[in-house]
Amino acid sequence: MTAVFAEATGDAIxxxxxxxxxxxxxLGGQPDTVRGWVKANGFTGKLGQxxxxxxxxxxxxxxxxWxxxxxxxxGWFHFGTVAAALPEGTYRIESGLExxxxxxxxxxxxxSAYRFSRYKDAGVQRATLVCPDGIDPRRLEVIAAGVALTSDLINTPASDMGPDQLENAFCDLAGAFGAKAEVIRGRALLAENFPMVHAVGRASDQPPRLLDMxxxxxxxxxxxxVGKGVCFDTGGLNIKPGSSMGLMKKDMGGAATVLGLARMIMALNxxxxxxxIVPAVENSISAGAFRPGDILTSRKGLTVEINNTDAEGRLVLADALALADEESPAMIVCMATLTGAARVALGPDLPPFFTDDGSLAGELEAAASAVKDPLWRMPFWDGYETMIEPGIADLDNAPSGGFAGAITAALFLRRFVENAGTFAHFDCYGWTPAAKPARPKGGACQGARALLEVIEGRYGNGE
Structure with missing residues (x-):
């Protein structure tokens, strides 16, 4: 259920x-009864009390x-702790913030009102809030709904969120806002020149597909x-250990995030x-799975040597980015749960982004700070280009050595974008490992709110 503000009422607490x-x-302006009550209950103004x-x-x-x-x-969103602790009722913020x-x-x-309740009753937040004066309630409700959509999609396990269901969610969103959705599925991907999307997803019972809205x-x-839509990642023939496979329902977190962002953009007009564009696949294992050592030819014509089938996200994104680049858009944004290296570098809460556009980087950094949607710039380091060139093909999908994994993955993707006005790639975790204020454990929408701020800032006047 989408969270909304309460109607304004004189009875709000x-x-x-x-x-x-x-x-x-x-306390100086309060009666003795209030002063006594506050001191008797040990309230000091500690954060979260x-x-x-x-x-x-x-x-x-x-x-x-506070x-x-x-x-x-x-941290951020500390008022979520307050919301969770308040008894049932309708409230308004009277003083202390502006x-x-x-x-x-x-x-x-x-x-903080978000609950994932598809499989069990997760309860509800008992308190509601009247939107403060001077703040656009609809805008915040739209943002919260986009975040909830992303979280719902990531939290849903692959048993109920495979390529079929991701396609349904994609088309439902398009239908809700009058957008045009097209789907290329199964072997039609080969006829339409999306060979790497097909190769990665062909081993699954649910055919691979390219979703385009x-x-x-x-x-x-x-x-x-462009969002990575790997609905489950076994690692393919380079199979992941069980400890690494447990959260792979979230490997479509990039797709979920761009859908949440798209919902915000469309709802705010x-x-x-x-x-x-979402390449929706499951990286499965069967006799038809693509293999280590295979060489694939991408939509762009670049050849790719497969040195690890568990580096599949960049393959499906490469074909999708090549398609996006063909119409020379003003901006291409790529979002993906792409590398463990990004998590080692920055942890789960701080997604890196890569861009060669210094102006865009500055706008993203300012927006991330302003709307409390943390991001950190990492470099497209040209000195590592040779690491993604294997010798017998144009590109290597999994360079050996273990160094700079997030950067080499980003460099790989950059090879497929030449014509866009600007390009940024986000390597998100898509998951909150432990509950934090207004961020329950589970699927996380990272970077979307900052991107919304930037896109509105750049194009909000229609120029």
Whole structure:
């Protein structure tokens, strides 16, 4: 269920946000009964503390501890902790926050209401919030709905989210916003020149496919989102150990993220010509599986030596990126759960992005900070180009040596983009390993909110 704000009402319970060290300032204007209650309950303004002030019949107000600036710098969406702790009721933020902090708190409240309840009752958030004055409620509700879509898709196991079901979700989204969706499936991929998408997915009972959606005014700036849709990754014939296979339902996290972002863009009617391309496959094992040592010819014509069938994501993305590049869009964004190397470098919360466009990099860094959607730039390091050139083919899908794995994967993808106005690749984890404020354990939408900010900033006026 999509989280929305409560209707404004005079009965909404006020929330006073109190920073550590400023409690006495607030208490100075309160009656002795309130001062006594606050001290008796040990409320100090520590980050995440919540205290209800009774009025003899119900709740007079709530106090929310906001800690220090140093405390808050260690994370984001702290107001999600407040939302989760509040008793049932309708609330409004009365004091203690303003500007961007108020907007972040309102979005955190919505995001904290997310529950994945497809397979069991996950409960509901009992508290609701009236959108603060000066903040566009619909915009935040749209963003929360896009994040929820991404999380739902990632959280659903491959038994119910294979290529067939991902196609259904893709087409349902297109239908909801009047977009045009096209699907190329099975052996038709060979006829339409998507050989690497076909090779990676041909061993599965569910045929591989290329999903292609277009929306918006055909004369508007072209923004193309490409998402890795590997619905489950066994590793292929280079089979993963069980410990590495347990979370592979999330290997379509790039596809899930671009669908969440696409939903935001379409719902907000951003004036772009949006295209979304998802190669949807399952990297399975059968007699028909592609093999180590095979050499595949890509849509672009570049040949690729397969040195590890578990480096399959870059193969399907290569054909999809080549297709995207053919119409020379203003921007191509590639999102994928691509390498373990990115996680080793930056951990699960901080996705790296790669771009040669310094202006775009600056915009992404500023947006990531502004909307609390962390990103970190890593380089397309030209000195490593030789690492992806095996000798008997144009490219190597899995360079030996183990060094710079996230960079060599990004360099591989860059070979398939030549004509776009700008290009960025995001190597996301797509998963929150342990629950955090407004971010439950499970599928995570990473980078989409920052990208929305950048796309609106660049093209929001229709230029």
């Amino acid at each position: 006020p929330i006073h946000v109190i920073e550590a060290g400023k409690l006495e300032d607030w 919540v205290l209800i002030l009774p009025d003899g019949v119900g709740f007079a107000a709530a106090l929310a501890g 800690g220090s600036e140093k405390d808050r710098a260690r 500007g961007d902090a108020l907007s972040e708190a309102a979005l955190a409240f919505l995001l 277009t929306w918006g005014d055909s004369t508007a700036p072209k923004v193309t989102l 951003v004036p772009v010509r949006l295209r979304v």
